[in-house]
Amino acid sequence: xxxxxxxxxxxxxxxxxxxxxxxxxxxxxxxxxxxxxxxxxxxxxxxxxxxxxxxxxxxxxxxxxxxxxxxxxxxxxxxxxxxxxxxxxxxxxxxxxxxxxxxxxxxxxxxxxxxxxxxxxxxxxxxxxxxxxxxxxxxxxxxxxxxxxxxxxxxxxxxxxxxxxxxxxxxxxxxxxxxxxxxxxxxxxxxxxxxxxxxxxxxxxxxxxxxxxxxxxxxxxxxxxxxxxxxxxxxxxxxxxxxxxxxxxxxxxxxxxxxxxxxxxxxxxxxxx
Amino acid sequence: xxxxxxxxxxxxxxxxxxxxxxxxxxxxxxxxxxxxxxxxxxxxxxxxxxxxxxxxxxxxxxxxxxxxxxxxxxxxxxxxxxxxxxxxxxxxxxxxxxxxxxxxxxxxxxxxxxxxxxxxxxxxxxxxxxxxxxxxxxxxxxxxxxxxxxxxxxxxxxxxxxxxxxxxxxxxxxxxxxxxxxxxxxxxxxxxxxxxxxxxxxxxxxxxxxxxxxxxxxxxxxxx
Numbered sequence: 001x002x003x004x005x006x007x008x009x010x011x012x013x014x015x016x017x018x019x020x021x022x023x024x025x026x027x028x029x030x031x032x033x034x035x036x037x038x039x040x041x042x043x044x045x046x047x048x049x050x051x052x053x054x055x056x057x058x059x060x061x062x063x064x065x066x067x068x069x070x071x072x073x074x075x076x077x078x079x080x081x082x083x084x085x086x087x088x089x090x091x092x093x094x095x096x097x098x099x100x101x102x103x104x105x106x107x108x109x110x111x112x113x114x115x116x117x118x119x120x121x122x123x124x125x126x127x128x129x130x131x132x133x134x135x136x137x138x139x140x141x142x143x144x145x146x147x148x149x150x151x152x153x154x155x156x157x158x159x160x161x162x163x164x165x166x167x168x169x170x171x172x173x174x175x176x177x178x179x180x181x182x183x184x185x186x187x188x189x190x191x192x193x194x195x196x197x198x199x200x201x202x203x204x205x206x207x208x209x210x211x212x213x214x215x216x217x218x219x220x221x222x223x224x225x226x227x228x229x230x231x232x233x234x235x236x237x238x239x240x241x242x243x244x245x246x247x248x249x250x251x252x253x254x255x256x257x258x259x260x261x262x263x264x265x266x267x268x269x270x271x272x273x
Numbered sequence: 274x275x276x277x278x279x280x281x282x283x284x285x286x287x288x289x290x291x292x293x294x295x296x297x298x299x300x301x302x303x304x305x306x307x308x309x310x311x312x313x314x315x316x317x318x319x320x321x322x323x324x325x326x327x328x329x330x331x332x333x334x335x336x337x338x339x340x341x342x343x344x345x346x347x348x349x350x351x352x353x354x355x356x357x358x359x360x361x362x363x364x365x366x367x368x369x370x371x372x373x374x375x376x377x378x379x380x381x382x383x384x385x386x387x388x389x390x391x392x393x394x395x396x397x398x399x400x401x402x403x404x405x406x407x408x409x410x411x412x413x414x415x416x417x418x419x420x421x422x423x424x425x426x427x428x429x430x431x432x433x434x435x436x437x438x439x440x441x442x443x444x445x446x447x448x449x450x451x452x453x454x455x456x457x458x459x460x461x462x463x464x465x466x467x468x469x470x471x472x473x474x475x476x477x478x479x480x481x482x483x484x485x486x487x488x489x490x491x492x493x494x495x496x497x
């Protein structure tokens with residue numbers, strides 16, 4: 001109950017809607033690269049399982065499906081990256097977006113290289129090892145049910161037997177109803193947990209996109225600081241040259257004053273004579 | 274809301290009970306005892322739930338001992354039946370063979386406190402049910418992640434400010450570079466002008482001295 005109050009206090013859906021409104025090709029590429037990263041991690045984990053006792057035909061099938069999935073993701077993200085590059089070339093976009101797109105392209109190439117390495121390793125191990133086929137357990141035949149001979153029982157005993165069997169059936173029905181109620185309630189709880197895990201998954205994806213954007217911002221900050229550093233270094237060298245010129249300038253001014261003094265002295269001597 | 278009433282009985286005989294609120298739960302419980310004890314074998318084990326107004330009475334019969342509780346309608350079934358199971362175990366472990374011959378309300382003084390504790394536990398403690406605990410933990414995780422999103426958004430805002438400030442610093446440093454170069458050029462030209470003035474004055478002085486030595490403004494005696 002208190003959790004719902006916390007949930008009511010901050011509407012997260014509206015923020016997600018606001019975030020979805022700002023989806024442009026660059027963010028789509030970032031999300032695609034993140035998904036490829038996750039899928040490549042899964043693929044590597046499956047590849048590490050090859051050659052172990054867990055290596056089964058199901059694992060090979062799963063490996064194949066994951067490889068196809070990554071191929072599809074790579075194709076989609078490549079198309080989006082090309083679209084973003086076209087926008088960069090055609091439209092008048094700012095330098096920070098170009099830097100972001102260049103960084104995304106570099107990230108994409110790194111992910112592709114990682115995937116190719118994992119694929120090569122998978123191919124080596126698939127040829128080196130054969131999958132472990134578990135022995136099929138033969139289904140055991142059912143025990144033959146007993147043949148109920150009712151001819152030797154009296155009608156009264158037969159009536160009692162029928163009543164007892166009916167009560168057993170009722171008892172079993174009650175037990176089944178009870179267990180079904182318990183199971184239904186448990187299923188509802190598990191579904192709620194699944195829903196919350198799905199929400200947490202969405203939150204993690206949003207967080208990944210945000211962190212990726214902020215990585216681009218930090219790159220901007222880094223490039224700005226480097227440019228400032230270079231410009232300041234050049235300004236410092238210019239100022240040091242100005243300082244040397246100023247010292248020479250002072251020396252020349254002093255020399256000029258001395259000569260002027262000498263001339264004045266000569267004029268005075270001549271006038272006095 | 275949780276579990277509001279608990280009772281342990283042998284057949285029709287109530288051995289212990291506890292009620293957390295003032296209600297007619299005891300009367301309804303005795304009616305339920307009468308209903309489930311007639312028309313069926315006394316040794317049948319069963320788990321049933323009876324609905325009454327806004328409450329549900331959950332009944333568990335095991336080995337001739339009946340444990341009953343009343344819970345809110347929205348409280349579900351997993352926790353009340355876990356409560357009944359727990360109470361049954363505690364009762365059998367505590368009183369063992371004395372259950373078979375005890376008179377009515379014989380264990381009420383001691384066991385009603387145990388009933389109260391267990392009712393509190395199964396009503397309020399999330400650890401009583403593993404699913405509920407997991408649900409609570411997932412809610413905590415989601416709350417923490419929402420906080421993380423807020424903090425990352427705030428960090429994004431600060432990073433944007435930092436981008437603007439570093440961009441301004443970049444512009445200022447470029448302007449500083451340009452102005453320092455202009456200043457250097459100005460000083461250089463000033464130096465050049467000073468040198469030229471010095472040379473001119475030197476030439477004038479030399480001319481005056483020669484004019485005196487050669488006895489005339491045109492230096493006529495020095496050209497012969």
